Amino acid sequence: MRLSNIARYSAFVALASVITPVWSASEADAPQNPLKEAYFGETHVHTGVSMDAFIAGNRLTPDDAYRFAKGEEIMVNGSLHRIKRPLDFAAVTDHSEFLGESYSLMNEGVAGYDDDVAVAFREAPDLETALGLYNKYVLAPLAGGGDPHPEFFQGIEAIKSTWKQNYEATQKHYEPGKFTTIHAYEWTSAPGGSNQHRNILFRDTNLPDIPFSSSDGSDPEQLWAWMQTHRDDGKKVFAIPHNSNESKGLLFAEASLTGVPIGKEYAETRASMEPLIEMMQVKGNSEVVPNFWPNDEFADFENAVSIQRFSGRGYVKENFVRYGLGRGIKYNAEIGVNPFKYGFVGGTDNHNGTPSNVEEDNYKVGSHGYADQTAAVRATSMLEGEMLIADANPGALTGVWATSNTRGAIWDAMLAKETFATSGPRMKVRAFAGQGFAGSYDSYETLVIDGYANGVPMGSDYTGEEAPQILVWALKDPIGPNLDRIQIIKGWYENGEMKDKVYNAVASGDRLKADGSVEPIDAPINLSTGEFNTEKGDPELMGVWTDPDFDPAQQAYYYVRVLQLPTARWTLYDELREGVKYPDEVKREIVERAWGSPIWHEVN
Amino acid sequence: MTGNAWKAIVREPLLHFLLVGGLVFGAYSWVTPEAQVETDSEVILIDQAELDHLKTLWKAQWRRDPNTEDVAAIIDRYLRQEVFYREALRMNLDHNDQIVKKRLAQKMEAVANDLSTLMQPPTDERLRAYFHEREAFFTLPQAYAFKQLLFAPDTSEEQLKQTLASLRANAEVAASLNSSSLPFEWELDSETAIENAFGGGFSKALASLPVGEWAGPVRSGLGWHLVYLEQNQPEHLPSFESVRDFVARQYEYYAVLEAQEQVFDELIGKYEVRFSAEDVPDAILNEFPQS
Structure with a gap:
């Protein structure tokens, strides 16, 4: 952001705060869908209230972020911007670290506002300056221990004030039945460069006075202990870890961060506190990478491999979600509890205050302030200390199967893991594991009724003795291409080894062969326009898959992956629209996808 | 958070400058009443209005009334700032200081914008005109x-x-x-x-x-x-009355943006911009023709 724009931003902020609240309906009046509807939303976004985002030029508030989520046009990172489709829900997750500083930075006239360091933050004119300040006042103090606060920090009351302002914006924009806001924040701990970050989501307005930060405790066990005291106090809260790809193998580890081998108590606590994991975001897809999963032909997707060049974050197999799910099964065999029983969500980690700004053909203002503001910058730059910009993506999306668009229903469905993540598009996916499903149904409604009647939904336990039938259904994004196929990924533990296998469950056309392989679909994009193929594939897929290798004595997980036909990546749109040129090895075409939360076979 | 192990040291001269010039800059405050500086320079008067104002600012931040100790601290901080501020002014430390310049420019910009907003409040009449000027937008x-x-x-x-x-x-x-x-x-x-x-x-x-x-x-x-x-x-222009609130919101959102450009255009019109430097880009020279 240019300096001359700063006044504009503060004007925006000031004006946004006087707009009157719209609370159109009560929760009780919100339309109910007993068979559940897929609601799409954001679980991970930063506004100017996050000090790193502020230094990088972001002056948007949670109020602005929610307005953006509702489809309004907002001045973002130097230009007016909006998403094509409003979201159903959003959680603003500003960093709890430096929340107090944010009060002095963002509220003109309060103590600390005119402090020279605060002024330097506010006036950082370019990326280089911002990076210098960020390094000095954010990273170094957090890494060095001791008091991390700059001098202008005004103490605990300032933290309370910011937390209250975020609370007020989150309350103001909640419209039950139409748009749900969730009280949330991010706990940002990275001991030794291992990303241990968690987003903390609350069910309702019963909230702590201030959030727990990594300055209060950098070990997840300390976070969970804090969460437990609030649960004991009647609050409802869970945590969602993210960027396991940047965890240096420590998110799905053999021991706690303090070096204690993982035991029953740790495993129970973690499973209770963390129902979900963020599968993908701006800084990469954490499902799998090809070098550790060479037999997964679709593993090469937004792997953000340049992360490995920075901060000693070389990829190890233990960084990835599929490994974590398997290690969880192994822990279950070893200690009787699965600590990694994760359902899936997708987020952005966007630092521009723009929730779910995930459209590849609309990725005009980037996601990290100065660092990726224009195509010219994106084509040549890196996200300092993290990765190449060309290697980043606009971020992922969360789908939640809930009975209504209300806080309670959405949060409960997330706790129950009846969720899916997509790499951005609004495709829908459902799966049920059980017995006695039909090969086809007269209607979608009868399919869903039968799914619940004869099976358990995504995120649940299957406890039958016989090989589970898995009823799968997927619908394309109406404005995206058709679907290629639905896959089921099974993982189990056998003879001391974690194993997993990708099965093709349903394919469009008649491409699924008797041996389980699928005739590849030849539907390339048009590289000179970015258009996708509109002829091939199917808009809707459904089928019943039965595990051919079932062992009733073996714990296992099953999760669904839906692949759509290829589409253009944001890098191609940058080239076509802005005339920039990315290096040849950068992808222009991708296969976007959805991941349904696992169903676990639990042996009784 | 973006990044984790940035090795780069701060090389930005701005920051070094700040550390030296910080006192001068810190002395500036939105709340300093101009009158006090200009009257008897050997007297620092804290009258009731001033103290109430300081207490209100304090209260806005902490959301409670200051107790006696707090008030003592408020006054102490105020005096320290005031003394250094006045000494700095005496030594002309504010002159040609980039930070002070920038801050004053910002204050002026904010004042001009406030004035411009004050002069164009969203009255019904003005909103109606705005609505009709932008019928395409409100259709x-x-x-x-x-x-x-x-x-x-x-x-x-x-x-x-x-x-x-x-x-x-x-x-x-x-x-x-x-x-x-x-x-x-x-x-x-x-x-x-x-x-x-x-x-x-x-x-x-x-x-x-x-x-x-x-x-x-x-x-x-x-x-x-x-x-x-x-x-x-079909596509149609709604009646102004039926969308008045929406028009008001848009007016506030976009009118501020436009007003800022207008204010700058008007103010720069008061000046003649001359270049004696040689490597001024043509685009700029065209914008400010040299006599």
């Missing part, structure tokens, strides 16, 4: 309300025709024929929103359908549809 888009049934893309034309015929003969059965996950009834919504929910050019095709009877088939990104158009509301 409501083409919108439809309808019922629909979705059929797979490979459904034969014959089958669709038969279904259409039976719907026209017996409309009551329509809802029960909905076998897809898409809702049967769609309330009045804009062409764009409908296109985003159906894809494949669906909403454009609605334009040619009759109102009040089953028709189609119409192609979407999902398959074939038979559609019962309930309402076809």
Whole structure:
């Protein structure tokens, strides 16, 4: 952001705060869908209230972020911007670290506002300056221990004030039945460069006075202990870890961060506190990478491999979600509890205050302030200390199967893991594991009724003795291409080894062969326009898959992956629209996808 | 958080400058009443109005009343700042200081913007004018309300025709024929929103359908549809009264942006900009012709 724009931003902020609240309906009046509807939303976004985002030029508030989520046009990172489709829900997750500083930075006239360091933050004119300040006042103090606060920090009351302002914006924009806001924040701990970050989501307005930060405790066990005291106090809260790809193998580890081998108590606590994991975001897809999963032909997707060049974050197999799910099964065999029983969500980690700004053909203002503001910058730059910009993506999306668009229903469905993540598009996916499903149904409604009647939904336990039938259904994004196929990924533990296998469950056309392989679909994009193929594939897929290798004595997980036909990546749109040129090895075409939360076979 | 192990040391001269010039800069405050500085320079007067003002600022931040100790601290801080501030002014430390310049420019910009906003409050009259100046913006888009049934893309034309015929003969059965996950009834919504929910050019095709009877088939990104158009509301300019709040909101949002440019344009008109430097880009020279 240019300096001359700063006044504009503060004007925006000031004006946004006087707009009157719209609370159109009560929760009780919100339309109910007993068979559940897929609601799409954001679980991970930063506004100017996050000090790193502020230094990088972001002056948007949670109020602005929610307005953006509702489809309004907002001045973002130097230009007016909006998403094509409003979201159903959003959680603003500003960093709890430096929340107090944010009060002095963002509220003109309060103590600390005119402090020279605060002024330097506010006036950082370019990326280089911002990076210098960020390094000095954010990273170094957090890494060095001791008091991390700059001098202008005004103490605990300032933290309370910011937390209250975020609370007020989150309350103001909640419209039950139409748009749900969730009280949330991010706990940002990275001991030794291992990303241990968690987003903390609350069910309702019963909230702590201030959030727990990594300055209060950098070990997840300390976070969970804090969460437990609030649960004991009647609050409802869970945590969602993210960027396991940047965890240096420590998110799905053999021991706690303090070096204690993982035991029953740790495993129970973690499973209770963390129902979900963020599968993908701006800084990469954490499902799998090809070098550790060479037999997964679709593993090469937004792997953000340049992360490995920075901060000693070389990829190890233990960084990835599929490994974590398997290690969880192994822990279950070893200690009787699965600590990694994760359902899936997708987020952005966007630092521009723009929730779910995930459209590849609309990725005009980037996601990290100065660092990726224009195509010219994106084509040549890196996200300092993290990765190449060309290697980043606009971020992922969360789908939640809930009975209504209300806080309670959405949060409960997330706790129950009846969720899916997509790499951005609004495709829908459902799966049920059980017995006695039909090969086809007269209607979608009868399919869903039968799914619940004869099976358990995504995120649940299957406890039958016989090989589970898995009823799968997927619908394309109406404005995206058709679907290629639905896959089921099974993982189990056998003879001391974690194993997993990708099965093709349903394919469009008649491409699924008797041996389980699928005739590849030849539907390339048009590289000179970015258009996708509109002829091939199917808009809707459904089928019943039965595990051919079932062992009733073996714990296992099953999760669904839906692949759509290829589409253009944001890098191609940058080239076509802005005339920039990315290096040849950068992808222009991708296969976007959805991941349904696992169903676990639990042996009784 | 972005980044984790940045090795780069701060090389930015601005920051070094700040550390030296910080005192001068810190002395500036939005709240310093100008009068005090200009009167007796050997007297620092804290009158009731001033103290109340300081207490109000304090209260705005901490959300409680300051106790005696707090008030002592407020006054102590104020005196320290005031003394250094006055000494700095005496030594002309404010002159040609980039930070002070920038801050004053910002204050002036804010003042000018406030003035401009004050001079153009969103009265009904002004909003009405704004509304008519931007009729294209406030025009409501083409919108439809309808019922629909979705059929797979490979459904034969014959089958669709038969279904259409039976719907026209017996409309009551329509809802029960909905076998897809898409809702049967769609309330009045804009062409764009409908296109985003159906894809494949669906909403454009609605334009040619009759109102009040089953028709189609119409192609979407999902398959074939038979559609019962309930309402076809053409693009139109709503009455000002019906959208006044929305107009007011837009006025506040965008008028501020425009006002800022206007203020700058007006102020720079008071000056003659001369360049004696040589490497000034042509674009700038064209903007400020040299006499």
